[in-house]
Amino acid sequence: MSKNCFNCGRKGQEFHGYSICDSCKKELRLFTNETVEKYAAKFTKPAYIKDIKDKLQFLETDLIKKKLKLLDILSKLEK
Numbered sequence: 866m867s868k869n870c871f872n873c874g875r876k877g878q879e880f881h882g883y884s885i886c887d888s889c890k891k892e893l894r895l896f897t898n899e900t901v902e903k904y905a906a907k908f909t910k911p912a913y914i915k916d917i918k919d920k921l922q923f924l925e926t927d928l929i930k931k932k933l934k935l936l937d938i939l940s941k942l943e944k
């Protein structure tokens with residue numbers, strides 16, 4: 866079952882829990898396996914994995930903070 870792309874609404878494919886179309890996926894400029902291995906070799910693979918997980922956690926926290934602020938504004942406006 867394919868859902869609409871989270872970004873543009875066109876037909877998308879599941880990708881790490883989100884639906885995204887080919888065009889928007891291309892715009893993400895995802896790292897190739899070769900690039901990922903190159904970065905992993907600069908640190909150690911576990912250190913690189915930890916770095917990426919820390920960045921993901923920061924993103925989640927930041928998203929929630931921004932979302933809460935907007936939801937708060939909306940709830941005050943809709944009183």
Ligand SMILES: [Zn+2]
Nearest residue numbers: 870873886889
């Ligand atoms: Zn799209």
